[in-house]
Amino acid sequence: MGVSEAAERLRHDLAKAIRFSAPEVPETETEALRERLHADVATTRRDDSGSQSAAEVFDAWRLEEGRHFAGALGRRVDDIASAIEEVRGLTVRLPSLSRPELERLDALTRRVASECRALASEARRDSRR
Amino acid sequence: MSARTRPRARVLVIDDQPRTAELLAREAPELEIQTVRSGGEARAHARSWREAAPVLEGRRPPDVVVLDLRFDLPDEQLLPDERPLGESAAARRLRRERRDRQGLFILERLRRRRPEIAVLLTTAYEEIPFEQEALELKADAFTYAAAEEESGSGRLLVSRLRRILEERAAPQRTGRFFWGTSAAMRELRRKVSALAPTPMPLLVTGPTGTGKSLLVRDVIHPLSGRPGAFVAFDCATVPEGLLQAALFGALRGSFTGAVADRPGVFEAAADGTLFLDEIENLAPDAQKMLLTALNDGTIRRLGSAAETPHTARVVAASNAALTHAASNAALAHAASNAALTHAASNAALGRRTAEGSFRSDLLMRLNPSLALELPPLSQRREDLPELARLTASAFWDNPRHRRAIASLVRAAGGPDPEPADAFTLAVSEREARDSASAVVFVLPGKAWAAMQRHPWPGNLRQFEMILADSLAAAVYAGPGASLDRGGRVRIPLDPRMLFDLLAGARASEPPPSGAGFSGFAGFGSGSERPRASSVAGFRRELERSALRALFREAGGDFARMAERMTGSASAKEARAVRLRFNKLGLSARDEK
Numbered sequence: 001m002g003v004s005e006a007a008e009r010l011r012h013d014l015a016k017a018i019r020f021s022a023p024e025v026p027e028t029e030t031e032a033l034r035e036r037l038h039a040d041v042a043t044t045r046r047d048d049s050g051s052q053s054a055a056e057v058f059d060a061w062r063l064e065e066g067r068h069f070a071g072a073l074g075r076r077v078d079d080i081a082s083a084i085e086e087v088r089g090l091t092v093r094l095p096s097l098s099r100p101e102l103e104r105l106d107a108l109t110r111r112v113a114s115e116c117r118a119l120a121s122e123a124r125r126d127s128r129r
Numbered sequence: 130m131s132a133r134t135r136p137r138a139r140v141l142v143i144d145d146q147p148r149t150a151e152l153l154a155r156e157a158p159e160l161e162i163q164t165v166r167s168g169g170e171a172r173a174h175a176r177s178w179r180e181a182a183p184v185l186e187g188r189r190p191p192d193v194v195v196l197d198l199r200f201d202l203p204d205e206q207l208l209p210d211e212r213p214l215g216e217s218a219a220a221r222r223l224r225r226e227r228r229d230r231q232g233l234f235i236l237e238r239l240r241r242r243r244p245e246i247a248v249l250l251t252t253a254y255e256e257i258p259f260e261q262e263a264l265e266l267k268a269d270a271f272t273y274a275a276a277e278e279e280s281g282s283g284r285l286l287v288s289r290l291r292r293i294l295e296e297r298a299a300p301q302r303t304g305r306f307f308w309g310t311s312a313a314m315r316e317l318r319r320k321v322s323a324l325a326p327t328p329m330p331l332l333v334t335g336p337t338g339t340g341k342s343l344l345v346r347d348v349i350h351p352l353s354g355r356p357g358a359f360v361a362f363d364c365a366t367v368p369e370g371l372l373q374a375a376l377f378g379a380l381r382g383s384f385t386g387a388v389a390d391r392p393g394v395f396e397a398a399a400d401g402t403l404f405l406d407e408i409e410n411l412a413p414d415a416q417k418m419l420l421t422a423l424n425d426g427t428i429r430r431l432g433s434a435a436e437t438p439h440t441a442r443v444v445a446a447s448n449a450a451l452t453h454a455a456s457n458a459a460l461a462h463a464a465s466n467a468a469l470t471h472a473a474s475n476a477a478l479g480r481r482t483a484e485g486s487f488r489s490d491l492l493m494r495l496n497p498s499l500a501l502e503l504p505p506l507s508q509r510r511e512d513l514p515e516l517a518r519l520t521a522s523a524f525w526d527n528p529r530h531r532r533a534i535a536s537l538v539r540a541a542g543g544p545d546p547e548p549a550d551a552f553t554l555a556v557s558e559r560e561a562r563d564s565a566s567a568v569v570f571v572l573p574g575k576a577w578a579a580m581q582r583h584p585w586p587g588n589l590r591q592f593e594m595i596l597a598d599s600l601a602a603a604v605y606a607g608p609g610a611s612l613d614r615g616g617r618v619r620i621p622l623d624p625r626m627l628f629d630l631l632a633g634a635r636a637s638e639p640p641p642s643g644a645g646f647s648g649f650a651g652f653g654s655g656s657e658r659p660r661a662s663s664v665a666g667f668r669r670e671l672e673r674s675a676l677r678a679l680f681r682e683a684g685g686d687f688a689r690m691a692e693r694m695t696g697s698a699s700a701k702e703a704r705a706v707r708l709r710f711n712k713l714g715l716s717a718r719d720e721k
Contacts, residue, residue, distance in 0.1 A: 005225075005229075008253075009199075011253050012199055012252075012253035015253060016253035017146075017148065020148055020152065020283040021148075021152055021155075021283050021284070022283075022284070023284060024284075039148070039151075045146060046146065046147055046148070047145070047146075047201075128711075
């Protein structure tokens with residue numbers, strides 16, 4: 001698979017899913033916010049065999065495709081990875097996260113989605129050169 | 130085909146992931162998310178074509194399908210042939226391709242069986258990689274990329290879905306103008322709503338019989354809110370010498386036979402809408418005067434030295450040929466702003482001069498980039514069932530026909546068909562059997578299939594005429610009506626007559642717009658036939674060669690290429706051609 005296709009796959013599997021149910025502004029009710037983040041971050045992809053968290057979706061993708069990304073694109077993947085690390089830590093504690101922590105997690109989902117989109121755009125631009 | 134009010138719109142989600150269905154269930158409780166049964170369990174989404182097919186073919190098909198593009202499924206569930214692919218490098222490539230475009234395979238299969246269902250194709254790709262194919266398969270495309278910036282991707286999907294359902298629920302006719310529910314017509318409806326209330330001149334394009342004048346008379350003029358009259362003027366029917374007087378009026382004695390002062394159509398349409406039909410037939414002098422009228426807002430009666438202001442809003446209509454001229458004009462305009470290379474500008478201007486009987490400045494004044502394009506009927510076949518139903522309704526509502534039908538019904542022993550919704554036009558025996566109406570016109574399935582396949586060169590007008598003729602033949606010259614076991618009166622339509630009418634329509638067809646184009650002719654000789662190491666590669670090379678030939682033939686103009694390929698030179702089509710051109714690794718610069 002080429003770099004562009006690999007980046008598009010990440011966008012499909014992670015960027016689309018990690019903010020799938022998000023409203024324009026975070027929910028005012030804390031439990032509603034927690035519930036939505038659970039759906040988007042803890043059970044990001046699901047099938048008959050179970051579910052994968054956002055961090056697991058990224059890990060699986062990186063294991064398979066990560067080697068294709070070097071230079072500026074590689075640095076972009078590293079940025080996503082660092083955001084995902086923080087997401088991973090917060091996801092584990094999701095049931096007990098405070099409101100500020102939930103808001104931080106929400107902001108991280110926005111950052112991951114945005115970084116994935118940027119990666120796909122840059123990879124596509126590179127492949128056209 | 131009887132009209133019934135549905136309490137809840139039905140939505141079928143085809144997606145390997147459950148989240149879209151869950152989101153719709155949560156955020157849009159007014160919708161009925163259809164349940165799929167698989168392996169003894171019920172699920173709110175179909176994960177594959179195999180799971181979706183029974184719902185699509187069932188008695189309660191969905192109103193809208195929400196379809197994902199990419200499916201992570203095992204080989205045995207992937208279209209087109211649902212078979213194991215193996216683990217060779219080629220098999221892995223094929224698997225990836227099938228997964229990436231599985232939504233299109235499903236869409237293609239769905240369209241063959243259910244052309245009338247709206248499909249919202251969703252993808253996370255910023256540029257929809259298969260946009261052209263999706264458009265050809267009449268899908269609304271929704272890309273999550275645009276949605277992700279602020280709000281969650283799923284929430285905007287819900288609002289897009291609601292909009293599609295609202296548009297489908299909107300009246301199918303405004304006056305005598307038929308909208309239908311095809312994606313192209315829904316887009317046109319949005320555009321008309323935005324443009325009709327403005328004072329700007331408009332251009333309506335589309336092949337004959339698509340309803341250009343009905344659109345202006347029954348939709349644009351009423352929506353404009355202008356208090357003046359709607360005045361139609363056919364530029365093709367007035368002799369050149371009389372055009373100026375007809376358009377702008379004349380003073381007594383200004384020409385032989387002008388025995389009194391006479392207003393022109395501009396004055397008749399004061400504060401209203403002046404519809405100039407077949408504007409491509411306007412003589413050069415009249416074009417110049419019209420341009421002045423549009424630019425300066427003044428007109429001058431023949432024989433008068435005084436210019437007077439006018440308040441008519443001009444809407445012009447033309448067949449598809451003018452769109453090409455418009456695109457050339459746009460190109461020339463852009464070129465004059467030094468936006469294009471010298472070579473391209475020369476090519477465009479040369480073509481315009483060669484073809485150009487129409488002033489580019491007048492075209493530009495008619496806002497060709499905002500042109501309202503009516504697609505040919507052959508490009509909106511999903512609208513045929515509704516068009517047939519409305520045509521039959523209009524026939525039924527005619528008092529003379531109703532009297533004739535009533536006497537047939539009485540002769541068959543049925544009750545008087547009084548209520549307006551007491552009839553059905555059934556397009557198969559099954560529909561006839563299922564009908565709850567007192568009177569059923571029965572069109573045999575094979576005749577309806579032929580109508581669905583027919584190219585309809587005369588478009589809606591021809592379709593309505595042929596169906597109305599068939600209904601009239603059944604009522605006035607058919608074998609009569611009969612009472613069936615369910616107490617319904619059946620009036621059969623004669624398939625042979627319908628086939629004859631279709632054959633007559635086919636015999637009078639003009640040649641297709643691309644006929645005679647030499648770009649594809651060379652392939653038969655073998656001289657240009659591409660070679661490749663695989664069928665897929667051959668197909669790709671064939672497409673590359675065709676596009677290169679077309680590019681040369683069209684002088685590097687993508688709008689012109691689009692017109693040759695699809696009959697439409699719209700910016701959207703031109704963009705699709707350019708995207709495909711680049712996707713195949715071709716470069717406009719290299720080809721020039």
